[in-house]
Amino acid sequence: MAPPTRLTSYADWSPRPRLGSMCGIVGYVGPKQAQNVVIDGLRRLEYRGYDSAGVALVVDGQISFDKRAGKLANLEKAIAERPLPASTTGIGHTRWATHGGPTDANAHPHLGQTGRVAMVHNGIIENFATLRARLEMAGHELRSETDTEVAAHILEAELDKFGDLTSAMQAACRQLEGAFTLVAVDAQDPTKVVAARRNSPLVVGLGDGENFLGSDVAAFIEHTRDALELGQDQVVTITRDAVEVTTFDGAPAQGRRYHVDWDLSAAEKDGFDWFMRKEIFEQPRAIADALLGRHAQDGRLQLDEVRMSDDELRTIDKIIIVACGTAFYAGLVAKYAIEHWTRIPCEVELSHEFRYRDPILTRSTLVVAVSQSGETADTLMAIRHAREQRAKVLAICNTNGSTIPRESDAVIYTHAGPEIGVASTKGFMTQLVAAYLLGLYLAQVRGTMYGEEIGAVIRELGEAPDQVQRLLDEAPAISDLAADMREARSVLFLGRHVGFPVALEGALKLKELAYIHAEGFAAGELKHGPIALIEEGLPVFCVVPPGGRGQLRDKMISAIQEVRARGARTIVLAEDGDEAIAAYADVVVRLPKVSTLLQPLVAVVPLQLFACELASLMGHDVDQPRNLAKSVTVE
Ligand code: M6R
Numbered sequence: 127m128a129p130p131t132r133l134t135s136y137a138d139w140s141p142r143p144r145l146g147s148m149c150g151i152v153g154y155v156g157p158k159q160a161q162n163v164v165i166d167g168l169r170r171l172e173y174r175g176y177d178s179a180g181v182a183l184v185v186d187g188q189i190s191f192d193k194r195a196g197k198l199a200n201l202e203k204a205i206a207e208r209p210l211p212a213s214t215t216g217i218g219h220t221r222w223a224t225h226g227g228p229t230d231a232n233a234h235p236h237l238g239q240t241g242r243v244a245m246v247h248n249g250i251i252e253n254f255a256t257l258r259a260r261l262e263m264a265g266h267e268l269r270s271e272t273d274t275e276v277a278a279h280i281l282e283a284e285l286d287k288f289g290d291l292t293s294a295m296q297a298a299c300r301q302l303e304g305a306f307t308l309v310a311v312d313a314q315d316p317t318k319v320v321a322a323r324r325n326s327p328l329v330v331g332l333g334d335g336e337n338f339l340g341s342d343v344a345a346f347i348e349h350t351r352d353a354l355e356l357g358q359d360q361v362v363t364i365t366r367d368a369v370e371v372t373t374f375d376g377a378p379a380q381g382r383r384y385h386v387d388w389d390l391s392a393a394e395k396d397g398f399d400w401f402m403r404k405e406i407f408e409q410p411r412a413i414a415d416a417l418l419g420r421h422a423q424d425g426r427l428q429l430d431e432v433r434m435s436d437d438e439l440r441t442i443d444k445i446i447i448v449a450c451g452t453a454f455y456a457g458l459v460a461k462y463a464i465e466h467w468t469r470i471p472c473e474v475e476l477s478h479e480f481r482y483r484d485p486i487l488t489r490s491t492l493v494v495a496v497s498q499s500g501e502t503a504d505t506l507m508a509i510r511h512a513r514e515q516r517a518k519v520l521a522i523c524n525t526n527g528s529t530i531p532r533e534s535d536a537v538i539y540t541h542a543g544p545e546i547g548v549a550s551t552k553g554f555m556t557q558l559v560a561a562y563l564l565g566l567y568l569a570q571v572r573g574t575m576y577g578e579e580i581g582a583v584i585r586e587l588g589e590a591p592d593q594v595q596r597l598l599d600e601a602p603a604i605s606d607l608a609a610d611m612r613e614a615r616s617v618l619f620l621g622r623h624v625g626f627p628v629a630l631e632g633a634l635k636l637k638e639l640a641y642i643h644a645e646g647f648a649a650g651e652l653k654h655g656p657i658a659l660i661e662e663g664l665p666v667f668c669v670v671p672p673g674g675r676g677q678l679r680d681k682m683i684s685a686i687q688e689v690r691a692r693g694a695r696t697i698v699l700a701e702d703g704d705e706a707i708a709a710y711a712d713v714v715v716r717l718p719k720v721s722t723l724l725q726p727l728v729a730v731v732p733l734q735l736f737a738c739e740l741a742s743l744m745g746h747d748v749d750q751p752r753n754l755a756k757s758v759t760v761e
Contacts (some may be wrong), residue, residue: 133143135728149234150174150220151328151402152345153309153319156336156366160216161209165202167345168220170393171747173401173546173756174341175222178532179232181205182244183213184316189244193219197750215316217309217339219246222755236275238282239266243291245281247311248341250760251324275304282312292363292528297326299374305760309339309616322361322374326759327501327529329371330354330362330381331660337364341757342525344544347465348390354381354526384527387545392543397540400546401749402639404416406734407598410591412552413727415541418558419588428581429567432536434518439571442492442518445472448480448508448756449496452634453557454551456522457496458627459726460481460561466723467569477504478761481511490519490731494564494730497755498545498553500528507761509533513722522560538564547749548756549638551734555594558726562587590727597731600716604732607713611665615677616643618659618666619733620689622650622682625669626728631731632667638751639741649685663695667736669729670707672722674717679704686710699729 151170154163164181172179179192179201190210194200198220202737219234235244251257254273257280261268263427276711280301284294291312297306303702305325312318319327323340331346331353338346339362354369356362360379363370372378382557398404445464447457463471477495487493493512497505500523509519509530521534529535540556566583569575583728611617617636621629629646636644647656649668660666666689671678684740686696687710697713701719708714717728741748 136540145672149222149244149246149344150342151248151307151309151339151341152218153216153321153364154336154393155215155317155364157214161205161212161336163203163349164216164218165198166348166741167340168198168218170344170347170546171341172220174574175220175755176224176750177221177228178218179217179218179286180233180235180246181210181216182235182246182311182731183216184313185208185211185213187313189237189311189313191235191244193235193585195228195230195233202482213316215311215319217244217246217311217319226558231270232272233697236270236272236278238278238285240282242313243278243282243285244307244313245274247277248307248759249305251277251302251306251702253302257301258694261601277306278310279310281308281694285312291315291318292361292370295320295322296360296372296376298372299359303516306418306716307341311438318363318365318561320361320363323356324359325503325506325529327456327757328356328362330356330364331528332369335366337369339364339367342528343386344393344546347388347393347538349388351386351389353382353386353527354383354530356381377445377583382527386526388664393546399593399742400738402549402551402645402738402748405545405547405552406731406738408543409552409731410556410578410595410598412542412556413559413594414591415543416556417563420539420563420584425581426577427563427564427570427584429538430490430713431538432520432567434520434536436571438518439568441490442470442568443490444510445470445492446495447472447474447481447494448477448487448498448505448512449474450477450502450504451497452554452631453498453502453505455627455634456554456557457494458630459624460496460565461495462624463562464568465725466567467565468572468574470568477502480508487512487515487517489516489518489632492588493517493519493524495519495530495534496522496557496561497530498524498540498542498550498557500525500530501759501760503761506530506533522564523559524556530596538667546756547634548751548754549737549748552728559587559590563719563722575576583724586724590720590724593624593720593728596718597728598735601735604715604735605739608736611740612743614642614665616659616664618656618664618694619644619646619669620652620666620685621646621669622678623671624723624726625671625682625729628669628729628733629667632737635734635737638754639737639746639748640744641746641752649682652688657688657692660689660692660694666692666694667733668698669725670698670704672701672720673704674726678722681727683710699732718737
């Protein structure tokens, strides 16, 4: 295939199938070389999508741009070979395709009809077909079929009318439906970058004589830790010295200023080969941080961020947890703990299924949204539905200022720090901690547990950082195991009780990173069908419940025997001191002794390490697995 030609001319584009996007966005205006600031920002946002990348700069009354399919490295290489002109105003984009192929032509930025404006976009413009037809009727020549290009043409047409990019953006946004963050520059005005958001993330970085825009703060964290969170349906204009926020109607509006409590080093790899590995090893600290400051002086549990009164919490008669992927598995664990401690019925539902089944929601339903990013569109739409039905919504979230906590009645932040690896690890771990805290807090408020009982669980949670550290110290043994299983093409995971979601999580990690068939089952379900999958040598990870729940452990052993009898190779995760388990295991992975409900905190660690290690050995990109993105901001 011929190498892509340099793409600087607006006329180079040919029509493509319709594209949407879910992506990372950067904007800059200030004294520095915008190209460097934008590319550095894109590098930190690349976890959001890495199908293609592009940059546009304002240079002497023109837009200069380049965009390339594939990872950011392709764009960087192209720019290194043929640098773009110097400029101090620019925008950039790294994309995760929702429809259509990741090609040079489909990459952002997209230009308006005359090439006066350049735009990058995250989200999907739902009425794009109508808008496109209208533009074509008016003689516009659309060079791609992306929804973004339609928005760029509309913006440019409005700019012709208003003469000013901010007013044009407001007018354009009034015509758009769906979810979008738009960031644009005007070739004739190098002093500003204008952006808008609806249902899609955007934050402003507040610098000294310079300002930034980003899908999240990682985009500009090396330049400033002061940020401005934008509200729904707002337009923001940044110049070197000012940030002006308005509504789509042009009325003055306010963002919320905040200080980011982590710095660049938290977003760097710190000597690890992968962000994922770094994040696995950060888990002891992440658990400790998630537990920090949860005690009032009288020893009672306090959750400051939960802005719901005790009376409100006492009226709750049903909890529904909504989440996706790994966060959903954290929700499954939460159900066991919350129901056991509070006796409140608790359902767990995939966010994307939730609102389409007409769930029964009342004022006394508490919907708990679990989301590391706080931007997952499926979960966001689920909580909006819940709030429309008057249910209360509490978010368990890792990202300060993100949309889900902002639209919730209450929030428990997980304080894990930035999670960059696409596969969630410390995010999951701290979601578990937050879910336990929520369960205990509800039990405290409703009097379903004695203070001493709550204190005992909190003390046990306090031991988790050391226990996880101990498992991490044994990581080399897991590496050996992965090396030994390099040829495996299918791996099963079995668990019971809270070990079942751990099995699901172990399988998901392996699927997303090693691209091999992996499935998690409730061990009791095996004999109802999945046992047919067992064949000679098939690796089966078995999460054995702690001995305290004797029955569960014994039932698990029955399942292990069933698979061993059919030739499976069993890798058994069992607690210290369970010597009898060795008779059922080809490999034993020792877990610290913990109570049953808290076992996921330790049991998941070897499974995370195993997936990371196996994927590394297979030569895969662990941080950016194929076809995935960190934040799934489209439904
Ligand atoms: O940001 P969220 O927690 O809402 O993300 C939910 C899922 O997309 C996420 O957990 C996904 O499954 C991860 N890739 C799992 O490692």
